[in-house]
Amino acid sequence: MDLADVGSPEALVRLILQAEPDLPIPVPIEDLCRQLDIAAIQDLETDGFEGGLITDAERSAGIILVKNTMEVRRRFTIAHELGHFLMPSHVPDQAGRFLCKSSDLRRTSAREGDRRERMEVEANRFASLILMPAPALRQAMRGCTEPSLQHIPTLARQFNVSREAMARTYAHYHDEPIAIVVTHDGKVLRHYKKLSFPFVTCRNNAPVPAGSLYHRGPHERGIASDFAVCLPENWIEVRRGERAPVLYEQVYPQREGFGLLLLHLELPDEEEEAEDREMEESWRVGFKAKRR
Ligand SMILES: [Zn+2]
Structure with missing residues (x-):
C-alpha cells in the first residue's frame, strides 16, 4: 500500500x-x-x-x-x-x-x-x-431512519467502540437534523451535531436548560425515554418573526451520572409554510373586502 x-x-x-x-x-x-x-x-x-x-x-x-x-x-x-x-x-x-x-x-x-x-x-x-467505516456503518444504520438514542448501545457493541464515539458518528451520519448532547450531573459536557443542525446555544459546563425534558423525570437508567416536544429556545436561537421549528428531546441516562440527550429538529415544511402565507393573505383580502 x-x-x-x-x-x-x-x-x-x-x-x-x-x-x-x-x-x-x-x-x-x-x-x-x-x-x-x-x-x-x-x-x-x-x-x-x-x-x-x-x-x-x-x-x-x-x-x-x-x-x-x-x-x-x-x-x-x-x-x-x-x-x-x-x-x-x-x-x-x-x-x-x-x-x-x-x-x-x-x-x-x-x-x-x-x-x-x-x-x-x-x-x-x-x-x-x-x-466505524462508512460503508459498514451505512448498512448498520439502515434500520435507523427515525433517530433514537436506543440505537447507540447496539451500534457501539457492533463496532466495539464507546457509546460516546458512536454517538458522535451517529449524529454526523444520520439523515435527520440531530444533535447529541453528553450530560453529567445536570450539566452539559459537550455535544455533537450534524452540520445541518443549527448552532447549539447552551455552552459546555453550563447547566442543562431548565425547560429541558432532562429535568422532567424520573428517567430510568439504561432506558431511552419517549420523545417530547420542547421549546426550541432552550437549545437553539430562534429569530423573531421566523416560524420556530419543532424540537423534540429524548433522554437516556447512563452510569455514574452520565447521560445522552438527543435533539431532533423538525424543520417547517416549505409547502406548508406557503399554504400558511396564502391562507393569511386570503383572510387579509377578505377583511378588506368586507370593510369596503
Ligand atoms: Zn495524539
Missing part, C-alpha cells in the same frame, strides 16, 4: 478500505496495525497520558503505546496512534515520540494555526473513520 502522499484522514481511510475491502466488523485494529508496519503494541505507564507512538523520521516502523484500560478506549487510542504514524504531516514535539492525553483523544476542533491541535483532531477523525 502506498500511503506516502495522503493528505487527509478521509483519503487515508479510503485507501486502506480499498486495499482491505473485506475488513471484518468490529475492525481488528491490532491486526491492521501489524499489517501497516507497527512492530508492537505495548502498555503505556507514563502518568497523565493515554497513548503514545515511538517511530523514526522515515516512519519505517513504529511501536504503539497504550494505557491498559477498557477495551473500547484502548481500541480508539490504538487507532488514533496509527493515524499519527500514517499521516506524513504529523511531526511530534519530541523527535520520534508522540504522547497523547485523554483530552487530545476527545479533541474535535482545533484553534486556527495550532498545528498540534490539528494533528490530534486528524488522528481522532482517522480513528473514528477506521473503527
